[in-house]
Amino acid sequence: MRHFTSIRQLGSLEEALKAAKYVKENPFADQALGRNRTALLVFFNNSLRTRLSTQKAAMNLGMNVMVLDVNQGAWKLETERGVVMDGDKSEHLLEAIPVMGCYADVIGVRSFARFQSREDDYNEVILNQFIQYSGKPVFSMEAATRHPLQTLADILTIEEHKTKARPKVVMTWAPHPKALPQAVPNSFAEGLDMTGYDFVIANPEGYDLAPEFTRGIKVTHNQDEALEGADFVYAKNWASYEQYGQVLSKDMGWTVTSEKMALTDNAFFLHCLPVRRNMIVTDDVIESPRSLVIPEAANRVVAAQTILKMMLESL
Ligand code: CP
Numbered sequence: 001m002r003h004f005t006s007i008r009q010l011g012s013l014e015e016a017l018k019a020a021k022y023v024k025e026n027p028f029a030d031q032a033l034g035r036n037r038t039a040l041l042v043f044f045n046n047s048l049r050t051r052l053s054t055q056k057a058a059m060n061l062g063m064n065v066m067v068l069d070v071n072q073g074a075w076k077l078e079t080e081r082g083v084v085m086d087g088d089k090s091e092h093l094l095e096a097i098p099v100m101g102c103y104a105d106v107i108g109v110r111s112f113a114r115f116q117s118r119e120d121d122y123n124e125v126i127l128n129q130f131i132q133y134s135g136k137p138v139f140s141m142e143a144a145t146r147h148p149l150q151t152l153a154d155i156l157t158i159e160e161h162k163t164k165a166r167p168k169v170v171m172t173w174a175p176h177p178k179a180l181p182q183a184v185p186n187s188f189a190e191g192l193d194m195t196g197y198d199f200v201i202a203n204p205e206g207y208d209l210a211p212e213f214t215r216g217i218k219v220t221h222n223q224d225e226a227l228e229g230a231d232f233v234y235a236k237n238w239a240s241y242e243q244y245g246q247v248l249s250k251d252m253g254w255t256v257t258s259e260k261m262a263l264t265d266n267a268f269f270l271h272c273l274p275v276r277r278n279m280i281v282t283d284d285v286i287e288s289p290r291s292l293v294i295p296e297a298a299n300r301v302v303a304a305q306t307i308l309k310m311m312l313e314s315l
Helices: 013-025 049-060 093-103 118-122 125-133 148-161 183-192 223-227 293-313
Strands: 038-043 064-069 106-110 138-140 168-173 198-202 218-220 232-236 268-270
Touching: 013 148, 013 293, 038 049, 038 093, 049 064, 049 148, 049 293, 093 125, 106 125, 106 293, 125 138, 138 148, 138 293, 148 183, 148 232, 148 268, 148 293, 168 183, 168 223, 183 198, 183 232, 198 223, 218 223, 268 293
Parallel strands: 038 064, 038 106, 106 138, 168 198, 168 232, 198 218, 232 268
Antiparallel strands: none
């Protein structure tokens, strides 16, 4: 696997989960693989978990790690071709990317949807320029349309806690004050489609995800009905895809409360974090013994290490 931008590139999810289990049980077994190799992690957007877990994963593999925050300390980058650069942007991405490629063996990129153009976001213009111009293997640390490292950690967490072969997993939209990208829910839907789980997406009208991510998946606008009998509840906010980037609702009736969780089959609660408490989920639910948000975040190291290991093996 040269590049990693979607969980589908794993081919066999079962094999990837086996590899993740091995990495979790033997975190320092492959230190020789990364020796004298450098991972460059490029952030166009903020991060806590991805930044730390990916660094930790690379260090576990014996790699050197460099982190670049594009908007803090580096030259401000122009991303559009043909622009007369007479403004505040000092360097063009088309020079910056190959330069970064000279310094790294593997490049991780975080570049969120910008909500200026649905077409540009869904064509992953920033991530694809790294793939095209860096000359190095590139992996997504959350791009405009997908967050595959998160999805691998999510599925690993479900696998570790499920008590039946085919658990019912509900991904529910929940309210948030700001417009958030669809990368996490798109990617979760894409990953869950590779499992044999009973998977349902619940969201208000106007919040259906892009058809390419929901084809063949049950989607309902009735959250209570979806939650009935659920074994796992995955909460997430996203902005509208249809009315691209718009916040159409902040309906607190969609917040995951203990009353909502009572509709489930004593479900586990999942969220990728960061989470807005008492908007997305109430304090009592996220603090309950059924909340898996911390083990889920811990599994981000395992997911990143599994993917980096596969990429190093392909160098
Ligand atoms: N879940 C996740 O990607 O967290 P960060 O945005 O903090 O990296």
